[in-house]
Amino acid sequence: MDRRELADFLRGRRERITPADVGLPAGPRRRTPGLRREEVAQLAYISTEYYTRLEQARGPHPSREVLAQLARALRLSDAERDHLHHLAGTPPAPPSGPSREVRQSIVDLLHRLPRAAAIVISATYEVLAWNDLAAALMEDFSALSRRDRNLVRRAFLGPHPHGRRLYGVSDGQEFAHSSVQHLRAASARYPDDPELAGLVAELQAGSEEFARLWAAHDVTARPTLCKTFDHPLVGPVAVNCDVLDITDRDQRVVIYTAVPGSPSEEALRLLSVVGTQRLDVPG
Template sequence: MDRQELAAFLRSRRERIVPADVGLPAGPRRRTPGLRREEAAQLAFISTEYYTRLEQARGPRPSQEVLAGLARALRLSDAERDHLHRLAGAPPARAPGPSREVRQSILDLLRRLPQAAAIVTSAMYEIIAWNDLAAALMEDFSALSRRDRNLVRRVFLGPHPQGRRLYGVSDADGFARLSAIHLRAAAARYPDDPEVAELVRELHEGSEEFARLWDSHDVAGAPAMTKTFQHPLVGPVTVNCDVLDITDRDQRVVIYTAVPGSPSEQALRLLAVVGTQRMDVPT
């Protein structure tokens, strides 16, 4: 364990975090850059005294649980988390499950795409971030539970309002096959994660289609680059679909854009104004 380097690393990571990034007020009397020690300790679920001793190079070797808490509290990347483990004299632990934390730069990117609908999905196909246009095109994800924001669960188990599968998208069957393939790969990467195992079990028991696809053991599939959403207010919206892999987080950014000057572009512009209001439902 390199106590001096560990102390310096913790201090440097703590001081770079803007309090607002973790939901804390800046306050008029804040004299230290970034988080205070007691704030970092609270976010890591350890005592302030213990955290202070670590930053003063006086602490004992942290346990795996403490290191996981520090990595979460200080918003460390995978590379930084591994470095933290090495400084603490502990082998880097394999991520127990798919990451649900989205980098701030990716969240900023979503907000800077006002004419494109964009979402971020985890390795389990849970929608973990989205912009306003994506919510208008698909659904108000903020009103859903984590469980109901999972696209692979939705395509196989529903709900399917008015018989429309996965928001009436034209490639729903192809998406179902591809998502089963990707979920099998995720299950192999996270064999000890209970949420992944439970999702696979639920889908296998609840959907004959998923069971058939899962039991086929396919490991390759091509995504659709163009798809059409059947929107209840503006009708069909045809979009190009581009997927950007965030390798270090095992996440994907999915961006939907319409051809400039097309009726679908006009439909997206209308949805950007209307938002998630349901004007097709009488009040």
């Protein structure tokens, strides 16, 4: 534990936060920049004396719980939170499960790609964010429950309208195999996540194919560079498939684009206009 560095770090982060940032009144006689020590202590649910001793480099070794409360009170970023833990001599505990929170900058990025269908998926293949064209090409994810937005569950357990697996993609079989391999690796990273364990158990019980692939213990998946969606309205849509890793959240951005000037690009342009309307349904 580096008491002096920890004290300086806490003081610096306290002084950069305004009372308005945390919903506190500024008051007429505020002399110190940022928050007062007693205000941080109140927000972190610890005593003012204890927090003061930490800032004076004479405090005891804080527990993980205290560090987590201080990180929330001081509005620390993920990197700052980890740094706080290291200064205190207590490395941050690994997350119990994959993150489901998508950074706003990533969400904004999806919507700045009007000619590409783009989604964000978690380590367990849950669709966390999407743009309008992705909803038109694949499915209106906003109309689905969180459970039904999991692509692995969809691939193995359905529904499969008109016998089409996972939106009629040309690499449905390959996707199924690679998703099991990714899920196997995720299980090793998050061995204590009950939700992930429940998903695997459900798939093993409901799909003999999944159970067989899971038993193979494969963890190396080949990247998919292109695929074709069999869309019920515009027909086949051939797209390039690019994947960007968001390593700090263990998420992936999947971007589908068509070759410029191709019939598939025209199909995507039509879908961007039509959206999720079902013009193939009479009435």
